[in-house]
Amino acid sequence: MTLPKHFHSIVVLFLGVIVSFLAPKAFAESSRIYTYTTQGTVPVDLNKGRLPQNSYETYYLESDIPKPSRPAATPKPKATPKPKATPKPKATPKPKADPRQKPEPTPQVISTPKATTIPKPASITVTKKSSPSPAARPPQSSPKPAVPPVDDLDEYGDAVKVADPIQPVNRGMFWVNHQLYTFIARPLSKVYRTILPKPVRTAVHNVYDNVEYPVRAMNHLLQGQPGRADLETRKFLLNSTAGVGGIFKPSDHFPSLAEIPDADTGQTFAKWGIGHGAYVVLPVIGPRSVRDTVGLAGDVALNPLTWVPIGGGAQAIAIPISAPNAVRNVDSRLEVYDAATENAVDPYISLRSSYIQYREKAASK
Amino acid sequence: MEAAKKSSNTTELTFAVRPILVRTISFDAMTRRAVGPGWKQFDDTEQKETIGFFTTLIIRNYSSKFTPGELPDIEYKAAAETAPGRVEVATATLYQGSRYEIVYRLEQVDGKGWRVTDVVIEGVSMIANYRGQLDAQFKSGGAGAVLGSLKKSINSLK
Numbered sequence: 416m417t418l419p420k421h422f423h424s425i426v427v428l429f430l431g432v433i434v435s436f437l438a439p440k441a442f443a444e445s446s447r448i449y450t451y452t453t454q455g456t457v458p459v460d461l462n463k464g465r466l467p468q469n470s471y472e473t474y475y476l477e478s479d480i481p482k483p484s485r486p487a488a489t490p491k492p493k494a495t496p497k498p499k500a501t502p503k504p505k506a507t508p509k510p511k512a513d514p515r516q517k518p519e520p521t522p523q524v525i526s527t528p529k530a531t532t533i534p535k536p537a538s539i540t541v542t543k544k545s546s547p548s549p550a551a552r553p554p555q556s557s558p559k560p561a562v563p564p565v566d567d568l569d570e571y572g573d574a575v576k577v578a579d580p581i582q583p584v585n586r587g588m589f590w591v592n593h594q595l596y597t598f599i600a601r602p603l604s605k606v607y608r609t610i611l612p613k614p615v616r617t618a619v620h621n622v623y624d625n626v627e628y629p630v631r632a633m634n635h636l637l638q639g640q641p642g643r644a645d646l647e648t649r650k651f652l653l654n655s656t657a658g659v660g661g662i663f664k665p666s667d668h669f670p671s672l673a674e675i676p677d678a679d680t681g682q683t684f685a686k687w688g689i690g691h692g693a694y695v696v697l698p699v700i701g702p703r704s705v706r707d708t709v710g711l712a713g714d715v716a717l718n719p720l721t722w723v724p725i726g727g728g729a730q731a732i733a734i735p736i737s738a739p740n741a742v743r744n745v746d747s748r749l750e751v752y753d754a755a756t757e758n759a760v761d762p763y764i765s766l767r768s769s770y771i772q773y774r775e776k777a778a779s780k
Numbered sequence: 781m782e783a784a785k786k787s788s789n790t791t792e793l794t795f796a797v798r799p800i801l802v803r804t805i806s807f808d809a810m811t812r813r814a815v816g817p818g819w820k821q822f823d824d825t826e827q828k829e830t831i832g833f834f835t836t837l838i839i840r841n842y843s844s845k846f847t848p849g850e851l852p853d854i855e856y857k858a859a860a861e862t863a864p865g866r867v868e869v870a871t872a873t874l875y876q877g878s879r880y881e882i883v884y885r886l887e888q889v890d891g892k893g894w895r896v897t898d899v900v901i902e903g904v905s906m907i908a909n910y911r912g913q914l915d916a917q918f919k920s921g922g923a924g925a926v927l928g929s930l931k932k933s934i935n936s937l938k
Binding site: 569570571572613617673674754755758760761764765767768769772773776777 | 813
C-alpha cells in the first residue's frame with residue numbers, strides 16, 4: 416500500500432496542532448506555576464488554565480524553583496544554555512509555536528546582599544511575551560528573587576554598612592552623650608514621668624506630633640507622594656478638630672490614616688538617591704549620618720515650633736511652647752537609646768547598626 | 781501570653797518565657813549567623829558555649845522590650861515566602877499606646893518544623909545588629925574574644 420505523497424507532512428501538522436492546543440492546558444492544570452515578586456515566590460492565579468494576559472513577568476514551574484540545600488555553599492552559576500534554534504520540519508507548514516513555550520532567555524545573575532552570585536533557575540519554561548525580555552528590563556522592574564541559601568553564615572555580612580571614618584571621635588562623643596543621658600537626661604525624664612501620668616504624656620506627644628505636620632506633608636510631596644500628603648492633611652485636620660487640637664488621635668481608628676509612613680528631609684534625600692555619607696555622633700542628639708544631619712536642618716526649618724521667634728513672637732513665648740517638646744524628645748530619645756544599648760555586646764556598634772537599619776527601612780517605605 | 785501575665789518583673793518574665801522561646805526559636809541558627817563566617821573556626825565546645833550565652837542574651841533582650849503584665853495587641857498580616865523554606869510574618873503591634881512594625885522571620889529547620897530565626901523591630905534586625913558587634917569581636921580576638929564579650933555582657937545585666 417502506498418502512502419499519499421504528503422502523508423508525513425500531514426501527520427506532523429496534525430500532531431503539531433494537537434500539541435499546541437493541549438500542551439498549555441495540560442501544563443497549566445497539572446503544574447503549579449510561580450513568579451518572583453518583591454514578596455518572594457508567589458503562585459500565579461491561572462485564568463481557566465491560562466497565564467495572565469499582557470504580562471511581562473517570567474513564570475516558573477514549581478519544579479524549577481530552587482530548593483534549599485545544606486550546607487548552603489554559594490551555588491556556582493550553571494552554564495548558560497543558549498536558546499536552541501527550533502528546527503523546523505522541512506516543507507511542514509508549521510504548527511505555530513506557542514509564545515509561552517519560547518526558548519528561555521539568558522538566565523540573569525542576581526546579587527545577594529553578600530555580593531555572591533546566584534543564577535536564576537536555569538530551566539525557565541514559561542515566559543509571557545518575548546519583548547522586552549526580562550534581561551533587557553531595568554533592574555528596578557526585573558524580578559529579584561531573594562533566594563539566600565539557608566544557613567548561609569555570611570547572610571548578614573552586608574546588612575549594615577556605613578562609613579565610620581572618624582570612629583575614635585564618634586566613640587568619644589558617644590561616651591560624652593552617655594554621661595549627659597545618665598546624669599542629666601535620665602533624671603529629667605524621671606521627673607517628667609513622675610509629674611505627668613502616661614495619658615498626659617501621650618497627649619503631650621500627640622499635640623507636638625500633630626503640630627509637626629508640615630514636616631511630613633512637605634516631605635511626602637518632595638518624595639513624589641501627593642497621596643500620602645493628602646492623607647497627612649486629612650489626619651491633621653481630623654486630629655486638630657475632633658482630636659481637640661491634637662490631644663487625641665481619632666485618626667488611629669482609620670487604618671489608612673494610622674499607617675501613613677513617616678517622612679522627613681533626610682528620608683527625602685535618601686529617596687532622591689543620596690547615600691548616608693559618613694556616620695557621625697552629634698552632641699546630645701546622638702547618631703546621625705551626614706545626609707541626615709543636613710536633613711535635620713530641613714526638618715527644623717519646616718517645623719512650625721521654630722517659626723515662633725521668626726514670626727515676631729517673643730522668646731518668652733517660644734520657650735514655654737518649645738520646652739515640653741524638648742523634654743518629650745529627651746524622653747523618647749532615651750527609650751531608643753536604652754533599647755539599642757542595654758543588651759549589647761558593644762553599645763556603640765549596636766546603636767550605629769540600629770540607627771542605620773532604621774533609616775534604611777524608613778527610606779524604603 | 782500567660783507567662784507574661786503571671787510575671788511581676790522582667791527577671792521573672794525572662795525565666796517564664798525561656799521554655800516557650802526555646803521551642804519556637806532556632807537559637808542555633810541565630811548564633812551561627814550572628815557570629816558569621818568565623819563560626820567555622822569555633823571548636824565544638826566553643827560553639828556550644830556560644831549558643832548557650834547567646835540564647836541567654838537574646839531572651840533577655842527580647843523580654844526587656846515588654847513590661848510584665850502588659851499585653852500587646854498584635855495584628856498578624858499575611859505571611860510572605862521570601863525563599864523556599866523561608867517566610868516572613870509581618871505584624872502591626874500596638875503596645876503601650878505606640879504602634880510598632882515587627883516582622884518575624886521563620887525557617888523550616890531540619891526535623892523541627894518552622895522556627896523563628898530573626899525578629900525585625902521597626903526595620904532593625906536583631907541578628908544583623910549582633911552580627912556587627914560579634915564580628916568586630918571575632919576579628920579582634922577570635923572565638924575567645926566573642927565568648928568573653930558575651931560573658932561580660934550577660935554578667936553586666938545581672
